[in-house]
Amino acid sequence: xxxVLARLVRSPQGAIGLGIVSLVGIxxxxxxxxxxxxxxxxxxxxxxxxxxxxxxxxxxxxxxxLLSRLLHGAQxxxxxxxxxxxxxxxxxxxxxxxxxxxxxxxxxxxxxxxDAVMAIPSLLMSLLVVSMLGRSQANxxxxxxxxxTPGMARITRSVALAVRKQDYVSAAIARGEGTAYIVMGxxxxxxxxxxxxxxxxxxxxSVMLFATLSFLGLGAQPPTPEWGLMVSEARKFMHLSTWMxxxxxxxxxxxxxxxxxxxxxxxxxxxxxx
Amino acid sequence: MSDAPILAVADYTLDYRTRLGAVRALDTIELTVGRxxxxxxxxxxxxxxxSLAWAIMRALPANAIELxxxxxxxAVDLRAQSGTDMTHIRGxxxxxxxxxxxxxxxxxLTLGAQFVEALTTHHGLSQAEAWSExxxxxxxxxxxxxxxxxxxYPHEASGGEKQRVIIATAFACRPELILFDxxxxxxxxxxxxxxxDLFLELQRETGVAxxxxxxxLAVVSQIASRVAVIQRGRIVEQGGVSAVxxxxxxxxxxxxxxxxxxxxxxxxxxxxxxxxxxxxxxxLTVRYGRPSLIxxxxxxxxxxxxxxxxxxxxxxxxxxLGIxxxxxxxxSTLxxxxxxxxxxxGSLLFDGKRIGGAxxxxxxxxxxxxxxxxxxxxxxxPRQRIRDILGRPFRLYGVPDGRPIAEAIADLLRLVRxxxxxxxRFPHQLSGGEKQRVxxxxxxxxxxxxxxxxxxxxxxxxSVQAAVIELLVDLQRKSGAAYIFISHDIxxxxxxxxxxxxxxxxxxxxTIAPEQLSTHGPTHPYTAALMAAVPTIRAATTHxxxxx
Numbered sequence: 062x063x064x065v066l067a068r069l070v071r072s073p074q075g076a077i078g079l080g081i082v083s084l085v086g087i088x089x090x091x092x093x094x095x096x097x098x099x100x101x102x103x104x105x106x107x108x109x110x111x112x113x114x115x116x117x118x119x120x121x122x123x124x125x126x127l128l129s130r131l132l133h134g135a136q137x138x139x140x141x142x143x144x145x146x147x148x149x150x151x152x153x154x155x156x157x158x159x160x161x162x163x164x165x166x167x168x169x170x171x172x173x174x175x176d177a178v179m180a181i182p183s184l185l186m187s188l189l190v191v192s193m194l195g196r197s198q199a200n201x202x203x204x205x206x207x208x209x210t211p212g213m214a215r216i217t218r219s220v221a222l223a224v225r226k227q228d229y230v231s232a233a234i235a236r237g238e239g240t241a242y243i244v245m246g247x248x249x250x251x252x253x254x255x256x257x258x259x260x261x262x263x264x265x266x267s268v269m270l271f272a273t274l275s276f277l278g279l280g281a282q283p284p285t286p287e288w289g290l291m292v293s294e295a296r297k298f299m300h301l302s303t304w305m306x307x308x309x310x311x312x313x314x315x316x317x318x319x320x321x322x323x324x325x326x327x328x329x330x331x332x333x334x335x
Numbered sequence: 336m337s338d339a340p341i342l343a344v345a346d347y348t349l350d351y352r353t354r355l356g357a358v359r360a361l362d363t364i365e366l367t368v369g370r371x372x373x374x375x376x377x378x379x380x381x382x383x384x385x386s387l388a389w390a391i392m393r394a395l396p397a398n399a400i401e402l403x404x405x406x407x408x409x410a411v412d413l414r415a416q417s418g419t420d421m422t423h424i425r426g427x428x429x430x431x432x433x434x435x436x437x438x439x440x441x442x443x444l445t446l447g448a449q450f451v452e453a454l455t456t457h458h459g460l461s462q463a464e465a466w467s468e469x470x471x472x473x474x475x476x477x478x479x480x481x482x483x484x485x486x487x488y489p490h491e492a493s494g495g496e497k498q499r500v501i502i503a504t505a506f507a508c509r510p511e512l513i514l515f516d517x518x519x520x521x522x523x524x525x526x527x528x529x530x531x532d533l534f535l536e537l538q539r540e541t542g543v544a545x546x547x548x549x550x551x552l553a554v555v556s557q558i559a560s561r562v563a564v565i566q567r568g569r570i571v572e573q574g575g576v577s578a579v580x581x582x583x584x585x586x587x588x589x590x591x592x593x594x595x596x597x598x599x600x601x602x603x604x605x606x607x608x609x610x611x612x613x614x615x616x617x618x619l620t621v622r623y624g625r626p627s628l629i630x631x632x633x634x635x636x637x638x639x640x641x642x643x644x645x646x647x648x649x650x651x652x653x654x655x656l657g658i659x660x661x662x663x664x665x666x667s668t669l670x671x672x673x674x675x676x677x678x679x680x681g682s683l684l685f686d687g688k689r690i691g692g693a694x695x696x697x698x699x700x701x702x703x704x705x706x707x708x709x710x711x712x713x714x715x716x717p718r719q720r721i722r723d724i725l726g727r728p729f730r731l732y733g734v735p736d737g738r739p740i741a742e743a744i745a746d747l748l749r750l751v752r753x754x755x756x757x758x759x760r761f762p763h764q765l766s767g768g769e770k771q772r773v774x775x776x777x778x779x780x781x782x783x784x785x786x787x788x789x790x791x792x793x794x795x796x797x798s799v800q801a802a803v804i805e806l807l808v809d810l811q812r813k814s815g816a817a818y819i820f821i822s823h824d825i826x827x828x829x830x831x832x833x834x835x836x837x838x839x840x841x842x843x844x845x846t847i848a849p850e851q852l853s854t855h856g857p858t859h860p861y862t863a864a865l866m867a868a869v870p871t872i873r874a875a876t877t878h879x880x881x882x883x
Contacts, residue, residue, distance in 0.1 A: 232777070235704075
């Protein structure tokens with residue numbers, strides 16, 4: 062593990078990505094303690110403040126400190142998005158790898174089903190799930206996970222098909238290994254690199270999808286300092302203070318870039334041959 | 336050689352910049368190719384043969400550092416040429432033929448278009464002129480129906496046809512020098528033989544100077560007039576072919592020559608009497624292909640490809656059964672059927688028990704029948720340490736004498752003559768030969784009674800191949816396991832097999848004992864063709880492809 066970390070830090074994109082994601086991680090873990098103000102404290106006299114002075118990043122339409130809201134919001138935004146992506150990835154990876162390994166009619170059936178599910182846009186899919194299960198943060202996580210599964214399954218399968226042809230899989234079959242070991246022990250470790258890259262990109266999408274669900278009133282509810290919700294609330298007051306919409310957007314972008322760079326770095330670091 | 340050489344490489348030294356510092360690829364190379372001369376450059380993988388070809392073509396990768404030396408084509412200093420100048424030299428003055436004909440043709444252009452492009456750019460011919468020249472050249476290189484073939488795309492031609500097209504293109508441009516980088520390695524034995532004959536013929540006819548790069552000493556001995564032996568970027572010996580091969584001066588050349596399989600040198604003890612039957616295959620047929628669901632629904636049936644047709648053969652206890660044939664002859668299909676990787680029809684009797692298909696292959700059968708694949712890179716999982724790779728059969732079949740697994744793994748590594756510390760390594764930290772030893776160790780972990788070796792040495796260098804073969808023969812003697820040894824190299828099989836089965840287009844054409852092959856010769860014409868196609872080292876006699 063430390064070996065991978067050392068390789069990760071050696072590449073510039075890995076080092077920067079790790080730096081940004083660590084910063085985000087600190088905000089997630091220690092955000093509430095680091096925040097200078099109460100994120101929900103309203104101050105009528107200090108509305109639409111630009112950055113500076115008492116409020117480091119300025120204030121919103123109710124005079125709430127933007128920095129404190131961002132720091133508090135990191136928890137609900139990033140953790141939920143990451144969990145949703147992780148669930149979707151794990152489900153997709155298992156379905157894709159198993160389908161590629163089993164092959165034949167089963168593979169046909171699984172992949173055509175996935176094609177059908179993929180025809181539904183992921184936002185629509187998550188809306189459907191949330192409206193069926195009821196609105197709550199946990200259901201939103203589940204909805205995004207389900208929306209991400211078919212795409213991940215497809216990507217994993219395309220990589221797993223190449224792995225399936227490798228002789229070490231043939232050797233395992235000839236040795237009499239069971240399906241579970243071949244999929245988990247021989248194949249999954251060899252498809253993990255592209256999955257990780259794809260997953261990190263999807264964390265960013267997941268943040269956006271979460272924000273959209275919140276915007277439509279199906280995810281986080283006001284006054285929760287969720288980043289997506291902050292963006293959609295700030296839209297109405299954009300002409301009064303640009304900072305209000307800029308900071309949460311920047312936070313989302315930073316998370317997206319950070320995870321992307323980390324993914325790139327990990328791809329190289331996880332491959333022991335390079 | 337009347338005048339100045341066509342190609343002169345002098346004092347040429349090349350490094351590659353890597354993460355671990357500079358690595359020397361070529362070291363003070365001195366090499367000349369005279370007018371009309373064929374010079375063979377022989378070396379094992381990683382010796383720098385191909386680097387030299389790229390240096391001559393001026394197409395070195397970005398991390399190459401040229402330290403010193405000159406490369407001259409006639410009077411032109413190639414190192415001083417700019418990128419645009421080189422595009423006029425490449426193709427027109429230096430041609431190149433690569434190893435893999437499939438990769439060196441553009442899949443989206445017809446064969447004719449690619450030929451025409453070369454001639455119109457380099458010689459300013461018109462489309463029509465180039466096209467008719469193409470038809471003439473295609474006929475010249477022995478391609479059937481040139482007008483039709485010129486309209487075909489690369490995927491519609493066989494490997495041999497593609498390589499002929501590339502050779503036709505290279506010769507049609509009338510360069511002064513052609514570089515051949517292992518042009519027959521990707522082809523099967525008989526096609527390779529035909530390509531070599533074609534090369535000799537065209538070379539004699541046109542008198543073009545050639546640098547022929549190969550790992551195969553036998554091929555070089557047959558076509559080159561002079562040979563240079565390269566080891567780790569250094570030319571250790573060069574001279575006339577007959578001189579170098581008959582009286583090698585350098586130890587490395589001697590080692591290489593000794594490693595070349597020779598049919599008359601047997602490596603195994605003969606079987607004592609008639610052994611008991613271990614496995615018997617009756618009328619085994621393997622078909623590939625599966626109709627898709629939609630084709631099925633539409634009632635369209637595609638004919639299945641037959642990999643093996645009604646094979647009947649038996650293997651005795653402790654016997655080495657060699658199987659030879661060209662690629663596509665169904666050798667590997669048979670191996671896949673016996674290990675349950677391909678579905679088969681017909682019957683298989685193993686140790687008296689009937690095996691009808693993969694479902695009948697119980698733990699006992701799997702333990703008794705092991706397979707070693709051709710490419711160790713592919714057969715060892717790159718994400719697992721050697722310990723995990725070798726530990727797996729023990730976890731499945733149990734450790735003999737109930738010892739700890741770590742001890743058993745160390746013993747196994749010692750058995751294949753590898754240090755026990757290799758258990759901690761990943762496959763990519765091992766050389767090709769070491770990886771193949773690990774794959775062999777894995778097969779022997781379960782103490783099998785039948786080991787199927789599917790082209791186990793084909794991806795290895797000749798000296799490594801000799802060591803692996805020696806190990807396999809030694810293991811066979813110690814363990815008493817029977818082998819099915821699959822190879823395209825009939826000389827190699829003749830060295831170690833007790834019986835030889837020859838396969839052709841999915842069928843078994845002949846089973847013959849090697850002694851009989853040496854004394855009476857083959858009975859089937861295909862076996863004779865196969866034996867004639869495999870090049871053997873020709874040292875004492877004078878050769879045809881010399882200077883005129």
